[in-house]
Amino acid sequence: MKLRIQKQVMSEIFRHAMADFPDECCGFLYGTEEGGRLIHDVRRAPNARQGDKRRRFTIDPADYLQAETFARDNGVSLLGIYHSHPLHPAIASEHDLKQAMPYFSYVIVSVFEDRVEELRSFRLHDSGQHFEEEWVQS
Amino acid sequence: MATFLIPTPLRKFAGNQSSVTVSAERMDQAIHTLVAQHPDLGRHLLDPERNIRSFVRIYVGDTDFRELQGEQTPLADHSVVSIIPAIAGGCECNLP
Numbered sequence: 001m002k003l004r005i006q007k008q009v010m011s012e013i014f015r016h017a018m019a020d021f022p023d024e025c026c027g028f029l030y031g032t033e034e035g036g037r038l039i040h041d042v043r044r045a046p047n048a049r050q051g052d053k054r055r056r057f058t059i060d061p062a063d064y065l066q067a068e069t070f071a072r073d074n075g076v077s078l079l080g081i082y083h084s085h086p087l088h089p090a091i092a093s094e095h096d097l098k099q100a101m102p103y104f105s106y107v108i109v110s111v112f113e114d115r116v117e118e119l120r121s122f123r124l125h126d127s128g129q130h131f132e133e134e135w136v137q138s
Numbered sequence: 139m140a141t142f143l144i145p146t147p148l149r150k151f152a153g154n155q156s157s158v159t160v161s162a163e164r165m166d167q168a169i170h171t172l173v174a175q176h177p178d179l180g181r182h183l184l185d186p187e188r189n190i191r192s193f194v195r196i197y198v199g200d201t202d203f204r205e206l207q208g209e210q211t212p213l214a215d216h217s218v219v220s221i222i223p224a225i226a227g228g229c230e231c232n233l234p
Contacts, residue, residue: 024228024229026225049226049228055228055229056226056227056228057226057227057228058225058226059225059226061195061197061202061222062200064145064222064223064225065197065200065220065222068143068145068146068220071146072156077146078146079146081225083227083228085228085229086229088229092227093227093228093229095226095227095228095229096227096228098227099224099225099226099227100227101145101147101148101223101225102147102148102150103146103147103148103149103150104146104147106227
């Protein structure tokens with residue numbers, strides 16, 4: 001599977017990950033499916049996790065509802081979620097797998113205090129039992 | 139006929155529709171009618187005991203149905219019901 005992410009989207013995800021460090025950041029990915037999945041827009045979401053946000057993120061249901069409304073109103077598709085792993089590799093975790101929804105691209109960035117180390121993306125396999133990595137292009 | 143808004147990741151289990159109309163007077167009836175129409179939605183919305191999964195949020199308008207009358211929440215013809223998947227996760231490592 002291939003996932004194209006426009007450069008300005010990637011830059012915005014990196015800025016968000018750095019700004020929220022050492023907490024995890026999260027947000028929504030928008031784009032199109034024509035000719036392969038392309039992410040061309042991004043919107044930040046507050047990390048609504050109660051308590052320590054350095055190793056977990058949660059998106060508030062009201063924010064999710066707004067994200068779907070934004071997609072509907074603007075004629076774009078909500079194609080995924082991004083979040084950061086501060087001081088940790090960009091590998092989907094068991095926590096990520098337990099909460100994962102089908103269809104969505106889950107973009108993860110590994111972030112340190114002074115840099116973003118890597119960006120990878122995963123999609124839940126149809127079995128729901130594991131992720132498949134997407135080949136990310138910008 | 140209440141209108142159910144289907145979230146993007148579940149649309150492929152609802153005939154690729156973004157909304158589905160359901161004829162029911164209460165939330166529990168509506169959910170089971172929806173699942174009867176689109177059986178593949180069942181495992182995402184209902185637990186093995188056929189109750190609405192605890193991590194699935196369902197809003198009537200802007201309010202979580204659990205803050206209304208739960209599964210007994212009445213629905214009207216103009217009701218707009220949003221199914222909201224839980225979005226959460228995080229990395230595996232222990233804190234330093």
